[in-house]
Amino acid sequence: KNQVEQSPQSLIILEGKNCTLQCNYTVSPFSNLRWYKQDTGRGPVSLTIMTFSENTKSNGRYTATLDADTKQSSLHITASQLSDSASYICVVKVYSGGGADGLTFGKGTHLIIQP
């Protein structure tokens, strides 16, 4: 069964500090991995999409890594800001030949940035 596990479930850090969120998956065959940011009361917003051949991808202060051999990904946030407080969701797509389904969503890591 395709699964996406995220850790930690929740995390509290001080403003300005760095943090790393983890994602392990058992999805096969793998197509791509996404990280979404979901602010409270809002829909998810895409941060990065990584394919099999991409090891690292950055989006501002967000850097995602992917190890397709160990089926692990991480999202590193540098110099955290209060606006980074949100849930971060890891999503893995199975290769289905199409594009409409095959997404497995993790439960998310709830990140709180304290001033």
Add this chain to the structure above:
Amino acid sequence: NAGVTQTPKFRILKIGQSMTLQCAQDMNHNYMYWYRQDPGMGLKLIYYSVGAGITDKGEVPNGYNVSRSTTEDFPLRLELAAPSQTSVYFCASSYSAGGSSYEQYFGPGTRLTVT
């Protein structure tokens, strides 16, 4: 562009009532999706559409129906509401020209309570 819009934002239904959740996008995306998000759980796909007139079931379609008469609109119909349908519902859209690394755009969500 307004992106993906959803109405209503909140709704309380009595058991057995019916309602339609509205979703519209102005990005000319061919793919549209409905997800539900339960507390502490990952998003689950209810239904999706790859274009006007074409819909298909996702992971949790029971108790729901959809239609796609235009590219822009993708309403979700709840018949005979049950407490198990209490959730936050997200509509999303994407454009895919056959590749799988498409970016999804989510609406702000509809919070539904069935009592």
